[in-house]
Ligand SMILES: Nc1ncnc2c1ncn2[C@@H]1O[C@H](COP(=O)(O)OP(=O)(O)O)[C@@H](O)[C@H]1O
């Protein structure tokens with residue numbers, strides 16, 4: 279089992295008292311809609327989706343590493359999807375992912391749209407019941423917690439979403455939106471909440487004049503500051519930043535990334551930073567994990583990913599960064615589209631697009647193995663696996 283890095287989860291401020299009375303499944307569904315998960319589904323897939331709940335008994339974690347805040351251990355998240363004419367398909371959005379995130383670290387998670395990044399991020403927030411595996415937070419398995427324990431956990435892990443507009447209620451003033459986490463968790467009286475909201479404004483560099491406004495009266499960058507403020511309200515340890523700058527103008531992206539970095543230093547935060555764009559995570563992450571069709575194919579310190587990537591898929595992603603064009607590095611162009619996660623190719627899932635595919639790649643799936651210190655890769659070009667390894 280890989281022991282390099284992360285796990286955990288936390289939930290965004292998406293519950294209100296009415297919602298708490300509804301069945302948990304409904305809450306989870308709404309949370310996923312809030313987070314825009316359905317955006318990747320085709321119309322026929324959008325019909326209803328059921329997270330597949332696993333049968334596994336929780337396994338007590340080994341002695342926790344004090345440096346690790348969150349860790350995913352063989353995490354699997356499958357969805358049963360109804361297709362047209364009553365057909366069903368199993369979407370393996372996350373399929374056996376293990377890694378850990380150290381305290382105070384920013385871990386970047388990259389890969390093409392639809393490869394499972396958001397789903398993996400949400401498993402750290404306990405948004406849906408896991409199909410399999412565990413998420414450990416501060417050494418505690420949070421994959422099966424419920425009720426008050428789950429609510430307490432959600433104070434410690436939060437999420438920042440890609441599209442700030444979609445998670446800010448258009449009918450509420452900014453001050454009410456920012457005070458919502460305190461109301462949900464019944465913290466502070468009215469005056470104290472107002473003080474806390476003003477503190478949050480200062481923390482995220484948002485003028486207090488915006489507090490009386492509605493979301494539509496603000497720019498994308500200002501709305502994202504509100505989203506960040508809400509995520510910070512309960513003073514979490516972990517924040518899953520799901521494409522936090524993808525919907526913003528390039529000029530604003532740097533401001534928001536700088537803000538996140540300042541907040542991390544001041545508050546000792548740990549980030550899982552998700553992006554489909556390798557150039558965005560380049561400057562703000564210590565380590566990067568590359569995901570393809572629900573699995574991690576490479577994990578390495580950021581410097582090594584950009585200078586010495588091993589996996590052909592990572593190299594193709596790096597080749598796609600415009601600034602690298604003409605730099606003399608050999609370009610690896612990706613053929614075709616990402617296969618459907620409900621029909622993952624056998625063997626190495628990347629073999630249908632890989633310029634280096636060999637016979638073994640079509641038969642056996644390469645395991646993620648440490649090729650150099652701290653540098654893990656799942657590719658037969660490096661892992662000299664035997665047939666017995668794959669039995
Ligand atoms: N709730 C769900 N029900 C069914 N399929 C889902 C659900 N959430 C995600 N998926 C599918 O899982 C795959 C990974 O999605 P996602 O995690 O959103 O990818 P990414 O964030 O990398 O773009 C996609 O094929 C998506 O359609």
Ligand code: SF4
Nearest residue numbers: 626629632639657658
């Ligand atoms: S295992 Fe084979 S197909 Fe997969 S990335 Fe490596 S060389 Fe390419």
Ligand SMILES: [Mg+2]
Nearest residue numbers: 392395396397
């Ligand atoms: Mg996503």
